[in-house]
Amino acid sequence: MTDPTAPTPxxxxxxxxxxxxxxxRKVNTHYGAVHILKDxxxxxxxxxxxxxxxxxxxxxxxxxxxxLGMVTPTSGDVVLDGExxxxxxxxxxxxxxxxxxxxxxxxxxxxxxxENLQLGAYLRSDKDGIAADMQHxxxxxxxxxxxxxxxxxxxxxxxxxxxxxxxxxxSRPRVLLMDEPSMGLAPALVQVNFELIxxxxxxxxxxxxxxxxxxxxxxxxxxxxVIQTGRVVLDDTADVLLVHPELRASYLGGHDER
Amino acid sequence: xxELAPPRQILDQDWRRVxxxxxxxxxxxxxxxxxxxxxxxxxxxxxxxxxxxGYLSLIWIPIIMxxxxxxxLVLEGIISAKxxxxxxxxxxLTGMIxxxxxxxLAVLINxxxxxxxxxxxxxxxLEQLNxxxxxxxxxxxxxxxxxxxxxxxxxxxxxxxxxxxxxxxxLLAVILVSILETAITDLLQGFRLTFVTDSLYAxxxxxxxxxxIVLIVFVMLVTVLAAGQGEAxxxxxxxLDEPKRKSTNLTLSFTGVIILLLLPLFLGKIMNxxxxxxxxxxxLALGLNxxxxxxxxxxxxxVAFFAVGGYTTAVLTSPNSPWIxxxxxxxxVILIVIVAAAxxxxxxGAPVIRMRGDYLAIVTLGFGExxxxxxxxxxxxxxxxxxxxxxxxxxxxxxxxxxxxxxPRSVFYLVIFFCAVAIYVSWRLQGSxxxxxxxxxxxxxxxxxxxxxxxxxxxxMAFVVGAILASFSGAVFAAKVGSIFPSSFLILVSIIIxxxxxxxxxxxxTGVIVGxxxxxxxxxxxxxxxxxxxLGTFKLLIYGALLIFMMLKRPEGLVPNAxxxxxxxxxxxxxxxxxxxxxxxxxxxxxxx
Numbered sequence: 001m002t003d004p005t006a007p008t009p010x011x012x013x014x015x016x017x018x019x020x021x022x023x024x025r026k027v028n029t030h031y032g033a034v035h036i037l038k039d040x041x042x043x044x045x046x047x048x049x050x051x052x053x054x055x056x057x058x059x060x061x062x063x064x065x066x067x068l069g070m071v072t073p074t075s076g077d078v079v080l081d082g083e084x085x086x087x088x089x090x091x092x093x094x095x096x097x098x099x100x101x102x103x104x105x106x107x108x109x110x111x112x113x114x115e116n117l118q119l120g121a122y123l124r125s126d127k128d129g130i131a132a133d134m135q136h137x138x139x140x141x142x143x144x145x146x147x148x149x150x151x152x153x154x155x156x157x158x159x160x161x162x163x164x165x166x167x168x169x170x171s172r173p174r175v176l177l178m179d180e181p182s183m184g185l186a187p188a189l190v191q192v193n194f195e196l197i198x199x200x201x202x203x204x205x206x207x208x209x210x211x212x213x214x215x216x217x218x219x220x221x222x223x224x225x226v227i228q229t230g231r232v233v234l235d236d237t238a239d240v241l242l243v244h245p246e247l248r249a250s251y252l253g254g255h256d257e258r
Numbered sequence: 259x260x261e262l263a264p265p266r267q268i269l270d271q272d273w274r275r276v277x278x279x280x281x282x283x284x285x286x287x288x289x290x291x292x293x294x295x296x297x298x299x300x301x302x303x304x305x306x307x308x309x310x311x312g313y314l315s316l317i318w319i320p321i322i323m324x325x326x327x328x329x330x331l332v333l334e335g336i337i338s339a340k341x342x343x344x345x346x347x348x349x350x351l352t353g354m355i356x357x358x359x360x361x362x363l364a365v366l367i368n369x370x371x372x373x374x375x376x377x378x379x380x381x382x383x384l385e386q387l388n389x390x391x392x393x394x395x396x397x398x399x400x401x402x403x404x405x406x407x408x409x410x411x412x413x414x415x416x417x418x419x420x421x422x423x424x425x426x427x428x429l430l431a432v433i434l435v436s437i438l439e440t441a442i443t444d445l446l447q448g449f450r451l452t453f454v455t456d457s458l459y460a461x462x463x464x465x466x467x468x469x470x471i472v473l474i475v476f477v478m479l480v481t482v483l484a485a486g487q488g489e490a491x492x493x494x495x496x497x498l499d500e501p502k503r504k505s506t507n508l509t510l511s512f513t514g515v516i517i518l519l520l521l522p523l524f525l526g527k528i529m530n531x532x533x534x535x536x537x538x539x540x541x542l543a544l545g546l547n548x549x550x551x552x553x554x555x556x557x558x559x560x561v562a563f564f565a566v567g568g569y570t571t572a573v574l575t576s577p578n579s580p581w582i583x584x585x586x587x588x589x590x591v592i593l594i595v596i597v598a599a600a601x602x603x604x605x606x607g608a609p610v611i612r613m614r615g616d617y618l619a620i621v622t623l624g625f626g627e628x629x630x631x632x633x634x635x636x637x638x639x640x641x642x643x644x645x646x647x648x649x650x651x652x653x654x655x656x657x658x659x660x661x662x663x664x665x666p667r668s669v670f671y672l673v674i675f676f677c678a679v680a681i682y683v684s685w686r687l688q689g690s691x692x693x694x695x696x697x698x699x700x701x702x703x704x705x706x707x708x709x710x711x712x713x714x715x716x717x718x719m720a721f722v723v724g725a726i727l728a729s730f731s732g733a734v735f736a737a738k739v740g741s742i743f744p745s746s747f748l749i750l751v752s753i754i755i756x757x758x759x760x761x762x763x764x765x766x767x768t769g770v771i772v773g774x775x776x777x778x779x780x781x782x783x784x785x786x787x788x789x790x791x792x793l794g795t796f797k798l799l800i801y802g803a804l805l806i807f808m809m810l811k812r813p814e815g816l817v818p819n820a821x822x823x824x825x826x827x828x829x830x831x832x833x834x835x836x837x838x839x840x841x842x843x844x845x846x847x848x849x850x851x
Contacts, residue, residue, distance in 0.1 A: 068708060094710035102708060108701035111694075119698050122691065123710040171710070 019082055021046050021175050021206055022067060022098065027076035029066055036062045038230040039076070044175055044208050049201045051209040051217040051238075053247075054227040060210040061103075063227065064177050067208070068100050069093050095123050097174030104184050105164040109153030113144060113163050116152050120170030129172070137166040140199065157189050165196055175206040182213045194220055218242045268344045271351075279327040280352040283404075284359025286319045291363055294378035295796055296386050302792040303464030304436035310464075311792060312386065314433070320356045320404050324349035324411025341416045346409050353408020357400040360387055364396045424481040431477040436465050441529060441789055448524025518674070522667045530666035532779060534738065535786040537673030538731050540774040542751075543758045544680040544767065545727030550756065551765035552693060553720035554700025555611075556619040558752055559626020562606065563599055563725040565747040567732025569633060570598045572648035572742045573641075579648050581641040588654040588661075588737065595729045602629075603725030604718060611717045614703075626752055634744035647743035654737045663738045672737075676730045684767050687723070696720055697765075750784040750798075757801050761808050763815020772817050777801070 020043035029037040037059050044050055054060045065071040066078060069090040077084045080096055099120075108116050117137065121130045138145040141162040147155055152163055161181075168176055181197060182190040190213065198220050201207050211217035218224055218238045226234035226247060234247060241247055290296065300312030328345035332338055364387045366372075372379045388396030414422045435442065435458070443455045458473075460466040465473070498506060522530050542564060549557045573579045574591045586594075606629075610621045633642050642648065653662030654672065661668040687693045695716045698706035707713050736742050754777075762773020781797050782788030793800065808815070 070707070089712070090707055091710040091712055094708075100708045102705055106702055106705045108698050108705070110701055111697055115694060115697070119694055119706075119709050119711075122695065122698075167709075 018045070020044060020079070021081065022208070023077075023079040024063075024066075025077040025079060027066060027073045027078065029062055029071055030074050031062075036230050037066065037073070040227070040230070040232055042225065042232070044206055046174065046206050047204050048222045049197075049207045049209070049220060050223045050225070051211050051221040052225050052227055053211060053214045053217065053241075055212070055250075057229075058227045059230040060227060061179060062230075064100065064179050064208075064210055067177060068098060091123055094171055094173075097172070098177060099168040099171045099173035099175075100177040100179065101164050101168045101181065103179040105160050107152040107155075107160055107163055107167070110151055112149055113152055113155070114148045116163055116167050117144075117170050120167035121172075123171065130170070133170055133172055137169055140169075141166060141196075157185060158192050161185070161189070161193050161196065165200065169200070169205075173205070175208060176200065178207060178209040178211075180210060180212060182211065182216060190216065214247070215242075266339050266342070266344050268342075268347055270344060271348060275327060276348055276351050277355070279323050280355025283320055283323040283352055283356030283408075284362075286323075287316055287356050288359045288363050290315055290319070291360060291383060291387065292376055292378050293796070293799070294383070297378065297380075297382045298794070298796075299792055300386065303460075303462070304433070305470050306460035306462075306464040306466050308467065309436075311437070311790075316360070317403070317407055320353035320407035321411040323356060324353050324408035325414055326411075327352045327408075328412040328415050345412045345415055349408040349410075349412025350405040351408070353404035353406070353411070354401055355404070356408070357402070357404020360400040360404070361397040364388060364393060364400070368393050420482060420485055423485070424478040427481045428474040428477040432465070432470055432473055435473060438789055439463065441532075444526045444529040445524065447526060519671075522670050525667075527666060530670055532786075532788065534666045534669040534673055535783055536775055536778045537670055537677055538735055538738075539755065539758060539778040539783055540677050540771050541673065541680055541731040541734075542728055542755045543762065543770045543774045544677070544684055545724045545731070546755050546759050547765065547767070547770045548684060548687065548696075548727070549720050549724035550759055551763075551770070552688065552700065553696040553717055555717055555720060556615065556622070557721070557724070558619050558623040558749075558756065559606070559629070560622075560724070560728060560755055561747045561749065561751040562626045562629035563603065563728035564732040564735070564751065565629055565633060565744075566599050566602045566725070567595050567729030568736040568742045568746070569642055569648070569732075570595045570729070571733040571736040572651050575737075576648050576651045578650040580639070580643050585652070588656075588733075592730070592733060595733050596726050599725040599729030600722050603722040606725075607718045607721035611714055611721065623749070623752075626749060630744050630747045630749075633747070645744065647741055649741035651736050651740050651742065653740075661737060663740050666738075669734065669738045673731075673734055676734060680727050680730070681767060681771075683723070683727070688767070692716065692719060700765075746785070748784060754778075754784050754801065757805050761804055761816060763817050766815055766817060769815040769817035773815065776816070777804075 022042075022044045024040050024042040027037055027040045027042075028035065040059075040063065042052075042063070052060055052063060062071060066073055069078075069085070069088060069092070073086060078086055080093060080098065085093055085096075108119065111119070117134060118130075121133070124130055143159055144162050144166055147159060147163075152160065155163065165176075178197065181193050185193060194216055197207060197209070201220070209217055209221065218241055221238040224234075224236065224238050224241045225232050226241070234241065234244065236244070295315040296312040298312070299315055300310045302311035303309075304311055304314060328341070328348045330338055364384060367379055367381075367384045367387075384393075384396070387400065389399065391399075414426060417425065439459055443459065446452060446455045458465065458469045495503065495506065522533060525533070542560070545563070546557065546560050549555050549560070571588075571591050573581060574584055574586045574594060575588065577583050577585055606622070606625045610618055610625065613621060632638055634645055636644055638644070639646075653660045656672075659668055661672045663669065687696075695706065695711045698709065698711060699713050699716060703713055735746075739746075758773045758777050759770055760773075761777060762771070763769025778786070778788060780788050780790055781793060781800055782791065788797075
């Protein structure tokens, strides 16, 4: 639940938040000749949980891929910590604190849980730091420690979600990109999953979440954007969006979806 | 599970199952007969005057089918029926249908001539099927043989467990001892135990009847007496604590290495030659295991790197090299071979590495052939000798010894050295950061990329490491054979190494070594004879059949990853098995509430 007393940043126009961690400045992307993202402006500030809502083929996933560097923008800038990183490879961005939890978790199923976590820390070489972070993950998710030697593919859905988040945390990110965290999960697990996300968020992690389940996402987010056919059409605090008439009509439905 | 329901009535059959297995049995028998295995392998005697490899190629089928048809899945919580006469009848019928297939074939061969498309539709095949006693005898005898063998197969279920085990082991022992005659004779000769071989084998090859019976009795006795010892030992081992277990492992592997190193001293030339060949393929398989097993890159042109190693060595050492012939020492050459292999690995890898799966496999297949054709071409003939190849490659001078083809023992030791290097490298890489990156790429390339792994570089590294290991094998091969021709680097080599890796177990060092030893040692390499030289052209058929069988029934390979199954506790192990059916091959997530 959103804390109503928390300061609600007014999106990009809030200079009091300091510099954005991750920013899109008029980003356009193309797949071949097809125009996907159209002049998208986004900004994620330290410690906030923001969500990007949109229907199918609206450009949600492309936004994530562009943030991480899997897709290069045709124009506009991706800015990380004030630095333009348009041409920088994924590894450069991961090293500087962006990590993605992919859609459907996509663990390395035939590798052990430990190996999955180690792979999350692939770009790091500080052994002590890695060990400490792993310990931290065990504190967050004791179940993960119990399953350490087991192949990731044999875990239950909820445990896999923990490992997926743990794997992402192992790179010691400053902002966590989450692609459809509720996708393909049973309703009960969706609830668990959002609790996990909130838990991470309360630890101070900035989270950028792409989600179709708008109600659920907005209930824990600080801010949200709505993207439609590659254009950001709404940009406001979560509270406002939750009751936004247009949004309710198109995404939220009259009542809770689930 | 141990509770048994009362036996079913003898005629209470699952007729469809009988027909299905019987039909399969008949098809397999006719197929084997028509490809000419019985006739061609008849010269290899297993038991003097009673059994040849040719007949063995037929009779194992009804036994296996009889065994399978009466085998039932033991389901937890469901009481399985007691095995009884019904199962014997099932086996007999299955075997008989199979035998009927051969009888029918004999009749058809007798009355029609289909020699034109079917080469083995011949009087010899008929003769073989009739046991030289006329068509009527042939028809009757195969029905009887089929039924008898089927009963034998199914009887393995009916007999008390221990007896069945003893019978099965004895049968296996007889087959192994007779098939491995060359190896055993050679080994016993080395230990000056020729009197054993003399009494074991008949003069012109094959076990004698008496020794077969003695062997059967002996093995059965041993099995019965040693029953439970194996499990007891296993339990004892499992009960050891971590440091003790480690030291036991160390002692065991140390003993193994010592035996391996001393063994060649007691072996004759033929066996040492065989071991050297096996070693060359172990080296190749270990290299390909890194590419295919760890990084998941299906490289079908792996022989190219083997060729690069061979040709580099040839050019740099042979005085007959048409281009430059610096006649360098092997030690220096090996360093240059590494560089050459790395360069070719990069050159071949760079353009193909961005492709995925099937496309990559096809392109590497092409590259493998291109490299061979380049060595064969007139264009490069001034450098690499074209079809004439490069001859007169000198032996490797190690200072204290010479490694040359005429002394396969020395080659074996050189190969063992390189194998040790390859095993060490593979083992270290597997647990390294790079190794983890490879496995991540193998599992899910996109996600590996999202973890910040530079997938292109990592895959290129796999290509290069694999190329270097293959080039070692090529270098030793060149020194061993003494000459090198493009025809040594056929595509078949790539395929066979791949089969070795798959059958042994992808990504599993022990498995790959075992795979190479068993396949290359017993069946032989593309041009190198194995223990079963007589198989000749049927080698490839067996390779193919084995590949299909393993892919279907045991995709994890001959040697499952013991380390991992040890790590898993019983409970998790069960969960693993349970989940396998639901999740493993499923890209979509299962929904567990």
